[in-house]
Amino acid sequence: MAKKNDAKLDVRYSNSNVEAQTELPVKEDDRVSAIGADESRKVVNLETNYDAVELDTGKEYGPGSVHTATRSKMPEKQLFQFAEYRAQDAERTGYSNYSYWKSVWANFIKKKVAVFMACIFFALIIFTFIAPAISIYDAKTVRIDFPNRETRFVSPNSHFWFGTDSIGCDYWCQVWSATRTSIILSVSVSVGQIFVGVIIGLLWGYVRKLDRFFTELYNFIDNIPTIIYMTLIALMIGKSTLIMAIAMIAFYWLGTARNIRNLVFMYRDREYNLASRCLGTGLWRILTKNIFPYLISVIVLRLALSIPGIIAYETTLSYLGLLDISTPSLGILLRDARSNFLEYPYLLVFPAAIVSLITVTFYLVGNAFSDACDPRNHV
Amino acid sequence: MSENMKINTRSASLEMEFANRAKQVLSTEPILSARDVEVEFTLRGQRLNAIRRCSLDLYDGETLAIVGESGSGKSVFTKTFVGMLDKNGSITGGSIMYDGMDLAKFKTESQWRKIRGKKIAMVTQDPMTSLNPLKKIGIQIKEAIELNQNVHGAAAKAKAIELLELVGIPDAARRYSQYPHEFSGGMRQRVVIAIAVACNPQILICDEPTTALDVTIQAQILELIRKLQKEKHMTIIYITHDLGVVANVADRVAVMYAGQIIEIGMANEIFFNPRHPYTWALLSAMPQLGVKGEKLPAIDGTPPNLFNKVTGDSFAPRNKKALNIDFLEEPPMFDVTPTHQAKTWMLDKRAPELKQPIDVEKLSRKMNEPQPTSGDIEHPHMSPDREALVEVKNLQVTFGSGRKKFVAVDDVNFTIYKGETFSLVGESGSGKTTIGRAIVRINPITNGEVLYRGERISGKISKEQDVNVIRKCQMIFQDPMASLNERAKVDYIVSEGLYNHKLYKNEHDRQDKVKKALEEVGLLPEFSSRFPHEFSGGQRQRIGIARSLIMEPEFIVADEPISALDVSIRAQVLNLLNDLKKNRGLTYLFIAHDLSVVRFISDRIAVIHKGRIVELAEAEELFRHPLHPYTKALLSAVPNPNPYLEREKKLMVYDPSCHDYSVDKPIWCEILPDHFVYGNELELDEYRKELN
Known part of the structure; x- marks a missing residue:
């Protein structure tokens, strides 16, 4: 103890006062000087030869790894001398390299099943466009050009790959064009309702004054069964796909908006939003920059799950005869197959298989992607 | 021992107690003995070495305090004693011997049930x-x-x-x-x-049991724990980051850093003769020991990321006096005394000698003695041509309405002069944050008004003035984790104010300003392309400061800016605030609950209780002559990082029913020049007597 006290080297451990036996002229690189203009951090050179050491400041390194190579060759005497203090090393110690979307992607592709399903789905979409082309028939032509042969209810064979329907049309072409119609309809309705729902939900949740109005509106629309609206619209305005798509968007946004509103409540009074208010940030910027990014994973999930939901709903509407049947959709095929699927089960199996595939795909991919979007899952 | 150990104020009985404990450590068998414990967590494929070969002996009847920053593994280490690690963590090495059993080998819940709660119990935060x-x-x-x-x-x-x-x-x-x-x-x-x-239970593990509580309550809980220990003869492991609490409870102290115990010894040895550079840094970074007007010796940077492999001494990159060998090889535990070990190469025979940096006198200074100041500090409110920057008049803020109405702030008056640091101190729920937020107009006010440079800024004001006030009055928030938008890059966060009011000429100008703001708060400009969650608490807090600085404010409301930070980081932020005050001539409203911090940084202090300011005075004056009973209670509860003083302090308890305001109504009275107190005539007379 006593020996320690009459230390030859009286160095106070203090920030402003880093001095040692020898002090070379300040040998800082520009970053060091950037860190604290007033906290003069002088590089202390203690007879160790650092000229041999490369000072590659741009490179990232873990703590301590900087001079390991040089140091390991040092004689013992030097090992017990003071090392150079590098402020940016101290600042850097806690780092990881990170980019949001890169992490989302990295997390997503880890889920092999979801990636596989996504690939199948993209293949399916592409196939809906090329399938009719590789078939020699088209969807709406009744085949009567086969002499001595019944062309109605033909089971799948090498001519008619999916067989024919009750009036003798090629079922292969019908199934694929119906798939295309259904996907286009459901994706556009889904995106549309998410778009409307998210905007209204954000306003509903964030602007206190609007809360009452939107709550009443929600109650008003939600308390009357949708099917009544749909019937009225179909009968009064028309059954075209576009009108029905708009009508579906007009009701689907409700659930989304309510969901988003409840989430906005969670973030509305967080300190970072108070900070933004302090800076005078406008409503729109707060909604898009401060709140919306936090909801991405929920929105992605809702989007993905609503697509199979809309296909199912479209099936219901076709079943009730509220959809235009001139462009076949999966719902219409299913409705038609219903009457005689016991005798000709293939009529039901093909469209049902595709509906199932789409549903399962969106469920898996949606879940995986929304998990991947959640930064809590990024280390 | 060394001269450092000579302290006038030490008490003989406590000295004896430490000596007896030390004897016990040397002569008896430990009741629990952890050897080379390693704990690993798996987080999404990455492995985190939370505990890296950590050893500890626990002796019967003692109180062992484990001190460390968040993430140092102090909680995780003790959780292994009761088998309460989270599911993704496991003990991967070492042994924990207790009562002839190796707890590290326990696998099933039924084994644990015999120990947990019955033999070893835990109190959580x-x-x-x-x-x-x-x-x-x-x-x-x-x-x-x-x-x-x-x-x-x-x-x-x-x-x-x-x-x-x-x-x-x-x-x-x-x-x-x-x-x-x-x-x-x-x-x-x-x-x-x-x-x-x-x-x-034989062993009670207290995991930061008072961190979430107010100081006055904390002091009572500490007393209770000590009383229970005596009555039930328990051994206590006390986990905390607060060195004042350590001084209060601990017989022995273990300091943890990056998953290892780096120094362990009797409390008096750790406080008066620490040997590890990290312990030095930790002790000297405490504002209680700071010299007002000077910088606190801060530790730069942040603790290492334990996902990476740590080579050598984990503290080396932050240690200004690291040895070359620190970067290469992990130091062994060196004996300082038989009861005191430290894990640093500085204790090796071959190492150069380095005098420990903190003066023991600082530790032994009592709270009611004036804090040393560098030269003479001129408090702005004392100058004859003082300029009132912010005036708060009869401020009242209520929440809710009707029967649920709650008065958060009631009839508050004060003036903040240009260039000063004005502090509001009070317990949680006292309304101090509400006042701060009312001034920057996040909370609407019910009654009264706020003036800025003589002009009313509360209520409805013109758009032009609104923008002006936004620019001139900024706020720094408490929780650096919650106050930054996690989904935006630092670049956007810092320039948010610029975007809002188009305060830049072109893109290049904006980037320039962001770079300057980051440099001013001691961050590297390259950080601007990163997301907040990559930064540590201290760095995040500095980003928050940069965000308000870029508006070039005159007045900043700092709402508990350091209370959510680790001890080693606090000094960085305090220094930064003081530097900015000096360089930019800023004025602060500093809101805090920690009196030792407030004393270090403030020119004047206002004590607030249940929405009312009860006393307001110059910082040292308040510590010298506290008048209001609440102020006295608050001051008596402040933890002091000196075991000898801390154990003997007398707690005062404030009971609001001591005021009888039924007939004689209280007033806000300037009892001495610039010393205000809230009380009725009778009380004021007593206060005057006390002053003479």
Whole structure:
């Protein structure tokens, strides 16, 4: 103890006062000087030869790894001398390299099943466009050009790959064009309702004054069964796909908006939003920059799950005869197959298989992607 | 021993106690002995070495404090003693011998059930979440008794009531059938302690039991723990980051850093003769020891990321006096005395000698002695041509309406002069944050007004003035984790204010300003392309400061800017605030609950209690002559990082019913020049007598 006290080297451990036996002229690189203009951090050179050491400041390194190579060759005497203090090393110690979307992607592709399903789905979409082309028939032509042969209810064979329907049309072409119609309809309705729902939900949740109005509106629309609206619209305005798509968007946004509103409540009074208010940030910027990014994973999930939901709903509407049947959709095929699927089960199996595939795909991919979007899952 | 150990104020009895403890450590067998414990967590494929070969002996009847920053592994280490690691963590090496068994080898819950609660019990940090809100307090204690003690029914109930009395809950029989929400935070923590000691455990692990509580309550809980330890003869492991609390409770102290115990010794050895550079840094970074007007010796940077492999001494990159060997090889534990070990190459025979940096006199300074100041500080409010920057007049803020109306701030008056640091101190719920937010206009005010440079800024004001006030009055927030938008890059966060008011000429100009702001707060400009979650608490807080600085404000409301930060980081932020004040001529409203910090940084201090300011004076004056009983109670509870003083301090308890304001109405009175106090004529007369 006593020996320690009459230390030859009286160095106070203090920030402003880093001095040692020898002090070379300040040998800082520009970053060091950037860190604290007033906290003069002088590089202390203690007879160790650092000229041999490369000072590659741009490179990232873990703590301590900087001079390991040089140091390991040092004689013992030097090992017990003071090392150079590098402020940016101290600042850097806690780092990881990170980019949001890169992490989302990295997390997503880890889920092999979801990636596989996504690939199948993209293949399916592409196939809906090329399938009719590789078939020699088209969807709406009744085949009567086969002499001595019944062309109605033909089971799948090498001519008619999916067989024919009750009036003798090629079922292969019908199934694929119906798939295309259904996907286009459901994706556009889904995106549309998410778009409307998210905007209204954000306003509903964030602007206190609007809360009452939107709550009443929600109650008003939600308390009357949708099917009544749909019937009225179909009968009064028309059954075209576009009108029905708009009508579906007009009701689907409700659930989304309510969901988003409840989430906005969670973030509305967080300190970072108070900070933004302090800076005078406008409503729109707060909604898009401060709140919306936090909801991405929920929105992605809702989007993905609503697509199979809309296909199912479209099936219901076709079943009730509220959809235009001139462009076949999966719902219409299913409705038609219903009457005689016991005798000709293939009529039901093909469209049902595709509906199932789409549903399962969106469920898996949606879940995986929304998990991947959640930064809590990024280390 | 060395001269450093000579302290005038030390008490002989405590000295004896430490000596006896030391004798015990040397002569008896430990009751629990952890050897080279390693704990690993798996987080999404990455492995985190939370505990890296950590050893510890625990002796019968002692109180061992484990100090460390968040992430140092102090909680995780002690959780291995009760088998309460999270699911993704596991002990991957070492042994924990207790009562002839190796706890590290335990696999099943049924094995643990014989130990956990019965032999080794735990008190957790947050009393708000550790009780079941749907069950009556008494039932929860009774459950613990019935499960572990083979006592049932009425007998168990009687025991539960007895326990409630033991932990100092008045009217225990009635309190027995109340729900947790009917208890205050401190009372809840008492209940949690009652449950923990229900089965007379041999070892009680207290994991930051007072961190969530106010200072006055904290002092009471510490007293309770000490009392229980004596009565039940328990051994206590006390985990904390607060060195003042350590000084209060600990016989022995272990300092943890990056998953290792880097220094362990008797409390007096650690406080007066620390040997590890990290312990030095930790002690000297405490504002209690700072010299007002000078920089605190801060530790740069942040603790290492334990996902990476740590080579050598984990503290080396932050150590200004690191040796070359620190970067290469992990130091072994060196003996300083038989009871005091430190893990640093500085103790090697070959190492150069380095005098320890902190002066012991600083530690032994009493709270009521003036804090040393560098030269003469000129407090802005003392200058004859002082300029009032912000005036708060009869401010009242209420929340809710009708029967649920709650008055958060009532009739508050004060003036902040240009260039000063004006502090608001009070316990949680006292309304101090509400005042701050009312000034920057996040909270609407019910009554009264706020003036900025003589102009009213509360209520409806012109758009032009609005923008002006936004630019000139900025705020720094408490929780650096919550106050930054996690989904935006630092670049956007810092320039948000610029975007809002188009305060830049072109893109290049904006980037330039961001770069300057980041440099001003000591961050590298390259950080601007990163996301907030990559940064540590201290760095995040500095980003928050940069965000307000870029508006070139005159006045900043700092709402508990350091209370959520680790000890080693606090000094960085305090220094930064002081530098900015000096360089930019800023004025602060500093809101805090920690009096030692406030004393270091403030020119004037206002003490607030239940929405009213009860006393307002120059910082040293307030510490010298506290008048209001609440101020006195608050000052008496402040933890002092000196075991000798801390153990002997006398706690004062404030009871609001000591005021009789039924006839004689209280007034806000300037009792001395610039020393205000709230009281009625009778009390004021007494205060005047006290002053003379």
